[in-house]
Amino acid sequence: MKLTEKKRKDILDAAVREFREQGFPAARVNRIAELAEVSKRTLYKHFESKEMLFQAITDVLLEEIATVPKLHFTPEVPLREQLVAAVKDNVAHLTAEHYMGLNRLVMSELLRDQDLAQAFLAKAAAQDGPVTGLISQAMQAGALRQAKPGFAAGQLLAMAKHFLVWPEFLMGAKAEVDPDAVIADCVDMFLAHYGPEG
The missing domain is CATH 1.10.357.10 (Tetracycline Repressor, domain 2)
Structure with a gap:
């Protein structure tokens, strides 16, 4: 798996965890980036918004x-x-x-x-x-x-x-x-x- 694919998967996994724990409205992008161990900039490079992340x-x-x-x-x-x-x-x-x-x-x-x-x-x-x-x-x-x-x-x-x-x-x-x-x-x-x- 390429590094970019791994980062995308890590972000998705982190988002699933954050959305489960906090619900979509209360979920924080900063927390998702932290859980995925990526910068917020990297997260937005893969997903333009929290809504796009949920769509994924x-x-x-x-x-x-x-x-x-x-x-x-x-x-x-x-x-x-x-x-x-x-x-x-x-x-x-x-x-x-x-x-x-x-x-x-x-x-x-x-x-x-x-x-x-x-x-x-x-x-x-x-x-x-x-x-x-x-x-x-x-x-x-x-x-x-x-x-x-x-x-x-x-x-x-x-x-x-x-x-x-x-x-x-x-x-x-x-x-x-x-x-x-x-x-x-x-x-x-x-x-x-x-x-x-x-």
């Missing part, structure tokens, strides 16, 4: 979402099995410690700034998530009835997130449920609604 952090979160491996429908494997595995992987990714912390940081600021939220959600919507891709291919193969894949994937994942992601995101504790049973039930309800027609 949201881009990191979107990049992490984009790096989740794409899934491909396999006709020889039961669709239920593929969906269960896909939802498990999605939940595991969303509840990983690093991702959860970064997501909390970004979401807290998105709640405060609607313009930033709209820009972030527009970028996120442009990404085709792995579960959406799997469902789209299953629909094309006739294993599911035709519908909007993104909408259908959103329904499936929203059910699982309600029990397995949001309690941890909001309260820092896993819900007292059996995750395998919850995911199986969510997939079964999804298949009952989206199963192939006639």
Whole structure:
């Protein structure tokens, strides 16, 4: 890694720490530079403002979402099995410690700034998530009835997130449920609604 890339990463890491500890409005650029062990001038060379620094952090979160491996429908494997595995992987990714912390940081600021939220959600919507891709291919193969894949994937994942992601995101504790049973039930309800027609 080049020195300039390392400095940029150090600044981003320091900003994440400062924003988590102080919140975006109270975060200080001087403190970020101090934590990153760079001069304030160097920080501004990489990021013109605190807002630009936060934008870079949201881009990191979107990049992490984009790096989740794409899934491909396999006709020889039961669709239920593929969906269960896909939802498990999605939940595991969303509840990983690093991702959860970064997501909390970004979401807290998105709640405060609607313009930033709209820009972030527009970028996120442009990404085709792995579960959406799997469902789209299953629909094309006739294993599911035709519908909007993104909408259908959103329904499936929203059910699982309600029990397995949001309690941890909001309260820092896993819900007292059996995750395998919850995911199986969510997939079964999804298949009952989206199963192939006639």
